[in-house]
Amino acid sequence: MKTKSFYSFPEVVAHIKTARPTLFHSSQTSTVIPFEKLDGALGSETVLGNLSTIKGNLEMLSNGNLKVTGFVTWKEAKEFCLQHGREIMTSPTEELAGVLAGIATSCTGERSFGFKNLRSQIVELTFVDYEGKDVTLYADRKLECGIDLSTYQADFAHYKLYKNAPYPRLEFETDLMTGTEGQLGVIESAVLRTIEHFPETFIFMLLPRWEEDFKPHLEVFKAVQNFRTQVRACEFIDSNSLSYLPTEKNPGKNQDVIFLEIRKDEFEDIYENLLSHLTLINEDQIFEMDATKCRDLRVSVPRAIFERNSQMGVTKKGTDVQVSPERFEDLLNHYREMGKVGVAYNLFGHFGDAHLHFNFMPTPDKNDFCNAQLESLYSKVLEWKGSPFAEHGIGLLKRKFIAPFYNDHQKSVFRALKNKYDPKGQFFPEGFMTC
Ligand SMILES: Cc1cc2nc3c(=O)[nH]c(=O)nc-3n(C[C@H](O)[C@H](O)[C@H](O)COP(=O)(O)OP(=O)(O)OC[C@H]3O[C@@H](n4cnc5c(N)ncnc54)[C@H](O)[C@@H]3O)c2cc1C
Known part of the structure; x- marks a missing residue:
């Protein structure tokens, strides 16, 4: 298994420009990617790219939103917010997982009962695309990607109240990186809403x-x-x-x-x-x-x-x-x-x-x-008509089980998204969108 650790985003950009197929990862707490025995599960050329070595940064913005850049764990984000009298609304059980990885997996947790899932707390995010360029997406802008999403959206409507559907929402711009498990680019930073802290x-x-x-x-x-x-x-x-x-x-x-x-x-x-x-x-x-x-x-x-x-x-x-x-x-x-x-x-x-x-x-x-x-x-x-994997995602281990939940609408949208955002097939090519 080829592995590579990154210490800055310029290094990630340089790597992306080589177009080598890569599974970028953070804390490796995913329960659906068997990091401990990946041999044979990934393509022979796929590199395991470690993002958890990129120094993180946290910034409390004047409007109470939290800006997360690089590798930051939920524990660090939570403690930082508390120091500012604020609270982060998502609380996954594994606090050592990365916040940006949490966007990639559309992570949820116990507090989703009262605060819905992370998807609804993202204000904006920036990712590195296949050309190595920074692209910023906004949660209040409809996703206009030149792909017909109408039937996909109609299917998704049934799952609106679920934490996560069997496939990503793809309604607003930020959805492009939310729950797509790193298959369309590398998330570099994000702005999340927080609330005032009250003792619980x-x-x-x-x-x-x-x-x-x-x-x-x-x-x-x-x-x-x-x-x-x-x-x-x-x-x-x-x-x-x-x-x-x-x-x-x-x-x-x-x-x-x-x-x-x-x-x-x-x-x-x-x-x-x-x-x-x-x-x-x-x-x-x-x-x-x-x-x-x-x-x-x-x-x-x-x-x-x-x-x-x-x-x-x-x-x-x-x-x-x-x-x-x-x-x-x-x-x-x-x-x-x-x-x-x-x-x-x-x-x-x-x-x-x-x-x-x-x-x-x-x-x-x-x-x-x-x-x-x-x-x-x-x-x-x-x-x-329930959701089989509402929290931990699909990764590699659930691919076999998710297959019956996809029809041609989802498959053709996945193909079109991969063609557009990952034309060289370099972002986690073994993921669920390659079907
Ligand atoms: C004990 C335990 C409890 C858990 N509890 C919860 C829970 O309550 N809620 C929950 O949602 N999950 C939970 N999980 C699952 C796991 O913690 C989450 O899926 C988490 O979001 C993974 O984060 P990570 O940093 O470990 O990412 P990794 O496991 O390293 O990677 C996970 C996925 O994210 C992608 N990725 C990582 N970083 C980026 C990036 N910067 N840009 C693009 N893609 C990226 C990777 O390609 C991969 O597909 C739990 C796991 C364990 C072991």
């Missing part, structure tokens, strides 16, 4: 195991939908996921957890108007947890699962499915059946958005069996 708190609810009874879970799901302006995140961690943590970190006893992020000064209001109306969860099963402890818990779960998979030598077998609220019960029922097939599993994720990560924890001999289970889930998701 977390409300934890202990529930029975969802496999046995998910009526209380559904009661919370329905109740929170009317509180999207106050509840910033509504997250779920099941008892199986929590079992990977040391006992002292586990807030339940063989129980599931749903937690809500709210502003501290809105606690009374939320208690009175939302929590006190829940009929299936006892008050003694509801408690407050401070932000640091909650964050620690939240990050520990996917990391523990990742480590366990690495120890077993298996690639993650997880889902990233979002369905409409009407189909949420169907999704939970389907996951319940997947839990009965004899492979260890766990479930966690963005409960309020009907977007959950079901993870098989297979031994290597169960790899193909789990893939078959996932394929059968994706055919259901297609039937339900």
Whole structure:
């Protein structure tokens, strides 16, 4: 595998001018690109181009927008904003991922419940195109790229309320770089909206195991939908996921957890108007947890699962499915059946958005069996018109599974975009747009 690290954008420009096929990357936290075993997955000429060595810069603009240039992690951006009394609205669980990479993957996270996804927070961005030129795109300008997008847009309309559709939005200029996974150019900088910071708190609810009874879970799901302006995140961690943590970190006893992020000064209001109306969860099963402890818990779960998979030598077998609220019960029922097939599993994720990560924890001999289970889930998701990969993108690992979600409208737009913005086929040529 050929690798190259870049230390400045002029170096990136010089490399782009050589037209060598390149998979540019940042922190390599993508769960859909197997960075640890890429040999054979990329073309023999493809270079792995490291952008995380480009020194980042953060600037708080006078209007409260944040300008990010080069390699900056979400953690750094978040801390920088807090120093200015501001908050970034996107909060992916993996805080060491790059902000600009987050645009490339149309990253979301727990706060998408209250603040929608990153796509809606981008004001403008600049990318390096195939000629090595800087191109600036604006979020308030319709995308006019000389390609007929009308049928593509008509198909996309169904997914407007989803965090991410099976294919990028392509409605405004900035969409060209959002969720296109670096297949049309290299993002160099971006301006993101931020909000004034108010201290937050977390409300934890202990529930029975969802496999046995998910009526209380559904009661919370329905109740929170009317509180999207106050509840910033509504997250779920099941008892199986929590079992990977040391006992002292586990807030339940063989129980599931749903937690809500709210502003501290809105606690009374939320208690009175939302929590006190829940009929299936006892008050003694509801408690407050401070932000640091909650964050620690939240990050520990996917990391523990990742480590366990690495120890077993298996690639993650997880889902990233979002369905409409009407189909949420169907999704939970389907996951319940997947839990009965004899492979260890766990479930966690963005409960309020009907977007959950079901993870098989297979031994290597169960790899193909789990893939078959996932394929059968994706055919259901297609039937339900849900979004199969609403957060982590397609990369290389999901290409096979996304294929049935594309018709000729998407394929011809992808081809036209690649011809126009990547005529030499140099930007991540193994990505989903080459179909
Ligand atoms: C424990 C864990 C939790 C996670 N939680 C979340 C979550 O809550 N929400 C979420 O959305 N994702 C999550 N992810 C997935 C991952 O963190 C995101 O996809 C993230 O955006 C990847 O960022 P990165 O810097 O690691 O990019 P990489 O993995 O290095 O690259 C990802 C993609 O972005 C492209 N890319 C990177 N930088 C650029 C650039 N400057 N210009 C153009 N293209 C570029 C690459 O070509 C590649 O296609 C999680 C992953 C892990 C391991």
